[in-house]
Amino acid sequence: MSSPRYLQMLVSPHVGGGAKLAMQLHAHAVGARGPVSRLLLPGGGEAERSAQRAGFPYTRYRVDRLSSTSRLPSLLENASLFARAPRASGAVVHVHAPFVYGAARPFFAAARVRTVLHVHLDFTSEQLAWALRAPPDTIIVCAEFMRRAVDAALPAGARTRVTVIRNAIDLSQFESGDRATEKRALGVPEQLPLLMVVANLAPHKGQATAIRAVAGLRDRGHEVRLWLVGAERSDGQGFLGELQKLTRELRVEDRVTFAGFRDDVPRLLRAADMVLLPSTSEGLPLTILEAQAARALVLAAPTAGIPEVVEHERTGYLIAADDAEGYAARIGDLLRRPELAQSVVAAARRHVCDHHGLTSYGDRVMDEYDRLISG
Numbered sequence: 001m002s003s004p005r006y007l008q009m010l011v012s013p014h015v016g017g018g019a020k021l022a023m024q025l026h027a028h029a030v031g032a033r034g035p036v037s038r039l040l041l042p043g044g045g046e047a048e049r050s051a052q053r054a055g056f057p058y059t060r061y062r063v064d065r066l067s068s069t070s071r072l073p074s075l076l077e078n079a080s081l082f083a084r085a086p087r088a089s090g091a092v093v094h095v096h097a098p099f100v101y102g103a104a105r106p107f108f109a110a111a112r113v114r115t116v117l118h119v120h121l122d123f124t125s126e127q128l129a130w131a132l133r134a135p136p137d138t139i140i141v142c143a144e145f146m147r148r149a150v151d152a153a154l155p156a157g158a159r160t161r162v163t164v165i166r167n168a169i170d171l172s173q174f175e176s177g178d179r180a181t182e183k184r185a186l187g188v189p190e191q192l193p194l195l196m197v198v199a200n201l202a203p204h205k206g207q208a209t210a211i212r213a214v215a216g217l218r219d220r221g222h223e224v225r226l227w228l229v230g231a232e233r234s235d236g237q238g239f240l241g242e243l244q245k246l247t248r249e250l251r252v253e254d255r256v257t258f259a260g261f262r263d264d265v266p267r268l269l270r271a272a273d274m275v276l277l278p279s280t281s282e283g284l285p286l287t288i289l290e291a292q293a294a295r296a297l298v299l300a301a302p303t304a305g306i307p308e309v310v311e312h313e314r315t316g317y318l319i320a321a322d323d324a325e326g327y328a329a330r331i332g333d334l335l336r337r338p339e340l341a342q343s344v345v346a347a348a349r350r351h352v353c354d355h356h357g358l359t360s361y362g363d364r365v366m367d368e369y370d371r372l373i374s375g
Contacts, residue, residue: 003088004038006369007113009104011063011097013045014233016200017286018096018120021167025094026056028362040085040093046261059085067103078106087111092369094118095136102131114138114372119146120283122304128153135160137372140365142167143284143305163368166308167284168361171353173266174293182271186227193224193335196272196296198265198287199279201232201239206278206301208246209324213276215250216328222335224255229268231261269294274331278321279303289356292316292348297334297341299327309356315348 006029008022022039029037035057041047043060051058061084065077081104093108094116095101101117108115115136119128125148132153138161139150150162180190188194195214199205207228214226232240240258247253262268265287269275275291277300284305291298292309298316300306310316319326334341 003086003091004036005033005088005091005373006037007085007087007091007093008037008039009093009095009100010039010041010047011095011100013042013047013063014200015046015050017167017283018118019047019050020286021118021120022094022096023050023054023056024168024170024358025362025365027054028358029366032362032366038086040081050263061085063100067099074103075106078104078110081107082110085111087113090114090373092116092372094365094369096120098123098128098131101136102133105134114369116140116368116372118142119150122146122281122283123149125149125152132158132160137161138163138368140165140368143308145305145308146283161368161371165361165364165368166305166356167286167289168356168358169286169289169293169352170358171293171356174270174290174295177267177270177294179271179273179295182267186268186271188225188271193222193273193331194271195224195226195274195276195331196229196268196291197226197276198229198269198291199277199285200230201228201243202234203239204279204281205230206276206280206321207243209278209322209327210276211243211246211250211252211256212324213327213331214252214255216325217332218252218255220328220332222332224331225257226252226255227257227259227268227272229259229262229265266290266294269296272296274299274334276327277301277306278319278323278327279306280321282306284308288316289352292345292352293356295345295349297345298348299330309352310348311351314344315351316344 008026010019026037039058042063065073068074092114096118116138117136118140135158183190197210247256274297282304301321302318312318
C-alpha cells in the first residue's frame with residue numbers, strides 16, 4: 001500500500017491504552033474500507049512486535065530523535081518521516097500524544113495532511129500549551145473532564161474541533177470464560193478471591209495501596225490473592241523493588257504475585273473476582289472497561305475519567321487512592337455479601353456493553369476523518 005488515507009501515529013514502543021486503541025482503529029478502518037490505513041510507530045518495542053504478530057503494515061520512526069530537545073535531531077527525523085512515510089493528498093494523521101504531535105508539526109506541514117490529536121491522559125492546560133500553539137484540525141479527548149484543559153490551552157481564535165469520544169474495547173474477548181477454570185489455569189485456588197491490578201508499575205497507579213489493602217484483609221480474617229499485572233517502564237526497576245520490600249514488611253509476600261508484562265490480559269481478567277485501580281492520574285482506563293466486561297467487580301479511585309464509567313455502588317465502587325483501609329473494608333463487606341457484588345457486576349457489564357463497544361467507537365472516529373477529508 002503506497003498511499004493510505006489514514007495514518008495511526010503511535011507514540012511509545014510500549015503497549016499502553018493509547019497504542020491498543022490506535023491498533024484497533026487501524027483494524028477497524030481496514031475492515032470497513034479496505035487497505036486504507038497504516039501505522040507509524042517507534043521501533044524496537046512491544047508495539048512493533050504486536051504490529052508484526054497482527055500483520056499490520058507500519059513505518060518505523062525514532063521517537064527519541066523526533067522529541068529531542070535539540071532542534072537539529074528533531075528536524076532531521078521530521079525530514080526522514082516526510083521521505084519515508086506513505087501519504088496521500090488530504091490524508092489524515094491521527095497522533096496519540098500531544099508532545100509527539102507538537103514535535104512532528106514540520107512533517108505534517110510538509111506532507112499537507114489533516115491532523116487529529118488524541119488526548120488519552122490527564123494533562124493540564126499548561127502542559128498542553130506548547131503542543132497546541134499550532135493546533136491540529138481535530139482534537140479527540142477520551143473523557144468529558146479533559147475538555148476544560150484542552151479548551152484553555154488552545155490559542156484564541158483557533159478553529160480546532162474538540163470532541164469527546166469515550167474509550168471502547170473489543171467486547172468479543174470477554175463473551176465467554178469460566179472464572180474457576182481460569183483461576184486453576186493460573187494456579188490460584190478457585191475458592192480464594194483473586195484481586196488484580198492491571199497497570200504499569202508506577203507510584204501513581206496505586207499498587208502500594210492494593211498491597212496494603214491485602215494486609216488489611218488478612219487482619220480482618222480474609223484470605224485473598226493479589227496479582228499485580230504490569231511491568232516497570234523506568235530504568236533500574238526501583239519501584240518494583242520498593243513494592244517487593246513492602247510485601248515483606250507487611251508479611252504478605254505469599255499473597256501477592258508480581259506477574260510482569262502479560263499479553264493475555266483478557267484471560268487474566270476473566271479469572272479475577274475484583275479489579276483495583278487506586279490511581280492518582282488517568283485518562284479513561286481501558287482496564288476498567290475490560291474488567292467490567294469480564295464480570296470482575298471494579299474498585300477504583302475517583303480520578304480523572306474514572307467516575308464517568310464507574311457509578312459508585314451501582315457499577316463499581318469509588319474509594320480514595322490512598323485509602324488502603326477503605327479498600328480493605330469495602331472488599332471485606334463484599335466478600336460477606338456476594339449477592340450485592342453480583343448485582344453491581346451485572347449492572348457494570350450491561351453498561352459497558354451498551355456504551356463502550358469497539359464498532360460504534362470506530363465508526364465515530366471514522367466520521368471525524370470523513371469530516372476532515374470532505375471539509
